[in-house]
Amino acid sequence: MLYNKFSEYLKNKYGSKVYKLPLNLPVTCPNRDGKLSDKGCSFCGEEGAGFENLPSFMSVSEQLGRNSKYIGENYKSQKFIAYFQNYSNTYLPLENFKGYILEACRDNIVAIYISTRPDCVASEYLEFLKEVKQEKSVDIVIELGLQTVNYHTLKQLNRGHLLAEFIDAVLAVRSFGLESCAHYILDIPMDSMEDVIEGARVLSALKVNQVKCHSLYILKGTELGDRYLKGEIVPVTYEEYIERAITFLEYLDPEIVIQRLIGRAPEERSLFCNWGMSWWKLQDLIEKKMTEEGRYQGKRFDYLNGRALRHL
Numbered sequence: 556m557l558y559n560k561f562s563e564y565l566k567n568k569y570g571s572k573v574y575k576l577p578l579n580l581p582v583t584c585p586n587r588d589g590k591l592s593d594k595g596c597s598f599c600g601e602e603g604a605g606f607e608n609l610p611s612f613m614s615v616s617e618q619l620g621r622n623s624k625y626i627g628e629n630y631k632s633q634k635f636i637a638y639f640q641n642y643s644n645t646y647l648p649l650e651n652f653k654g655y656i657l658e659a660c661r662d663n664i665v666a667i668y669i670s671t672r673p674d675c676v677a678s679e680y681l682e683f684l685k686e687v688k689q690e691k692s693v694d695i696v697i698e699l700g701l702q703t704v705n706y707h708t709l710k711q712l713n714r715g716h717l718l719a720e721f722i723d724a725v726l727a728v729r730s731f732g733l734e735s736c737a738h739y740i741l742d743i744p745m746d747s748m749e750d751v752i753e754g755a756r757v758l759s760a761l762k763v764n765q766v767k768c769h770s771l772y773i774l775k776g777t778e779l780g781d782r783y784l785k786g787e788i789v790p791v792t793y794e795e796y797i798e799r800a801i802t803f804l805e806y807l808d809p810e811i812v813i814q815r816l817i818g819r820a821p822e823e824r825s826l827f828c829n830w831g832m833s834w835w836k837l838q839d840l841i842e843k844k845m846t847e848e849g850r851y852q853g854k855r856f857d858y859l860n861g862r863a864l865r866h867l
Contacts, residue, residue, distance in 0.1 A: 558852035575638040576622040579608035584643035591715035597778035615658040666694035673724040681731040736765035755806035765812040772820035772828040793830040809853030
């Protein structure tokens with residue numbers, strides 16, 4: 556096994572193919588509404604991560620109904636994940652949040668994935684989600700945007716949080732019996748290969764359950780886009796991305812599930828995305844190099860549990 560693929564993990568866990576159904580809520584984030592900043596993260600576009608989502612004025616039930624019908628008919632699936640994708644989905648009054656989550660608990664939903672920021676995770680929300688998991692027999696995964704463990708880079712990206720908030724969120728999620736997924740950008744130009752390796756090491760030490768890797772995309776109308784047009788930001792080569800991705804996997808705990816290795820962006824607003832290649836082409840190149848060079852997830856996962864004592 557080259558790496559712990561999400562599709563295989565879902566099939567083994569639920570006994571058949573399972574697909575995510577994206578949900579778009581009328582939410583924002585504290586990095587946009589003035590609580591922390593009104594600029595947002597330097598790479599984030601106006602639509603956030605949900606550029607392919609249905610409009611947020613549609614109810615959760617309606618979005619799930621439409622998406623499950625389309626995906627079910629086209630991919631022959633009867634089991635789905637309700638994925639609250641766009642912006643910070645726990646950045647809501649608790650009662651509103653409860654209503655959206657309960658509306659997503661349908662017979663064909665086997666899990667609920669909730670994308671949010673590390674500084675938008677609080678015990679009251681996690682306690683409610685623990686109850687939902689127990690009462691509705693549905694798995695709960697909190698997807699946390701980290702992007703990098705380099706706190707200097709986090710400041711440059713105007714994330715509005717540093718590494719400590721992410722650590723706190725992961726530990727809190729686990730304490731309530733829920734699972735965590737980290738979003739990580741492997742090719743931030745300000746980061747080095749050492750940062751990529753340390754990212755894998757930190758995520759492994761924290762025992763996150765899943766990782767979603769992104770390649771850096773640069774959008775028009777963003778701070779990062781402006782810096783790119785001025786020549787202040789130069790993306791790494793695709794060969795470098797491939798090497799970073801493979802090295803990241805080598806240092807990562809093999810038990811961690813890899814949701815994906817490549818991200819996507821809205822083409823009409825992109826200044827730079829995936830070196831003009833499709834995500835699956837880049838994934839094929841990563842897997843081909845791993846096979847040819849005998850590399851795999853966890854190959855260098857040998858640094859925890861008192862490594863310095865082993866010779867004794």
